[in-house]
Amino acid sequence: MKGFSDRVETVQEYYFSAKLREVNQLIAEGKPVINLGIGSPDLAPDRMVIDALKSTVEHPRAHGYQNYQGIPELRIAMAEFYAREYRVTLNPTKEILPLMGSKEGIMHLSMAFLNPGDQVLIPDLGYPTYTSVTRLLGAEPLFYSMDLAKKGKPNLEALEKLDLSRVKIMWINYPHMPTGATGSKEILRELVAFAEKHDIVILHDNPYSHILNPEPLSILAIPGAEKVALELNSLSKTFNMPGWRIGMLCGRADWIEAVLKIKSNMDSGMFLGLQKGAVAALSLGKNWFSDLDEQYQNRRKLVWKMGDLLNLTYPKDTSGLFVWCKVPEGKSADELVDYLLYEKNIFITPGRVFGPAGEGYVRISLCMPEFKILEAINRIKS
Structure with a gap:
């Protein structure tokens, strides 16, 4: 074989492709991982x-x-x-x-x-x-x-x-x-x-x-x-x-x-x-969006509580499916991500995935039911 194209060397495998493979392997080994890392809505369509x-x-x-x-x-x-x-x-x-x-x-x-x-x-x-x-x-x-x-x-x-x-x-x-x-x-x-x-x-x-x-x-x-x-x-x-x-x-x-x-x-x-x-x-109307927002608002309040337990700081005037959090000064975002994954079976995303300006930040998804976010909170408390 004469080798791959040069463009293959310009990129790495997409972070979530590789990381979710690891997360899924942990789940296969019996680890009860709560995935707060990706923005894949868990709710059903209408x-x-x-x-x-x-x-x-x-x-x-x-x-x-x-x-x-x-x-x-x-x-x-x-x-x-x-x-x-x-x-x-x-x-x-x-x-x-x-x-x-x-x-x-x-x-x-x-x-x-x-x-x-x-x-x-x-x-x-x-x-x-x-x-x-x-x-x-x-x-x-x-x-x-x-x-x-x-x-x-x-x-x-x-x-x-x-x-x-x-x-x-x-x-x-x-x-x-x-x-x-x-x-x-x-x-x-x-x-x-x-x-x-x-x-x-x-x-x-x-x-x-x-x-x-x-x-x-x-x-x-x-x-x-x-x-x-x-x-x-x-x-x-x-x-x-x-x-x-x-x-x-x-x-x-x-x-x-x-x-x-x-x-x-x-x-x-x-x-x-x-x-x-x-x-x-x-064709769905305003009620669809308002009902969806109500669920995400409740989840976001719980994620904010989770952030408080981890001494994270975060803005509240935001939109979308995530909470963007700064880790405490002098702490490592990657160490926090690894600690939560390997010690508490909770997966969140390091901010560096999204660019150099994300160093020292983590992203937490709202795409998990409230009881799962509560479980994550209780794991952190314990």
Whole structure:
């Protein structure tokens, strides 16, 4: 064998892929591990969503290849969701592209815009996939800092001092993962102006907009954003459907068309039953979100108690599925993570996974029932 491609050497196995293998091995050995490390919703989708999937399985044409752009009914439901929730008008035929989860969209978008040697602005802290996909394509990540005390405001003043001539795209993410910083209309307006000035494409990754967030925002609602921005969204967190792998890309028709050229050469469309279930989910009203938030609010209060027991500090004015915690001065986040895993059978995530700025922090997920979080608290007390 003549060896693997050079790109294999530019990345490591995704942290959660490797770590969950270890966690699952501990569970197989009989360890009662409570997984507060990942953001995979444990709650079920609405019954109507499951019924839509089940009824479609019996359809005689359900099992064939599906349209690369999804069924019209799904794109219309996505457009109606954006109009209702964000006050954004989208053409369902040209300005919406259903995806097999928004994570695949990160790769498709990057392939559509980047050449080797291009630069990509990536938040530190941020979703690790932004960086790994950038490197896989031979482009160069350029990290920018954010002010978490100001809702995650990017340090654009520092970026203005740099040579941005090779920067092609900029990843942003509000509500922010892992910190829960909410962002704001003002921040999005500044980012749109920044992108216009420097001829940069803004890619807004927006899967947490309806989790513990009373004012869901889309960058596409900002005047001028339709010229410089695309938005990824997902049903995984909002509708408890992470394993269904359903997301969407929204924005400029010509940019969507370019991404479709990539996507259509890599997959053949999602199963019809999943699309019908997504249509049902997207029709759910305010009661769905308020009931979901009530459960997450109760869980978050318990995680705050857990943080207090561990002498962690954390902001409370955040959104999303996680609590972002600073470990005490002079203490090691990795040592705390290992102590909880190997001594208390509790798994949480070290902040360094999300970038150098995460050193000295940990992230705790809300994706566990209250009784499990209470059990974790009792283990720590003991």
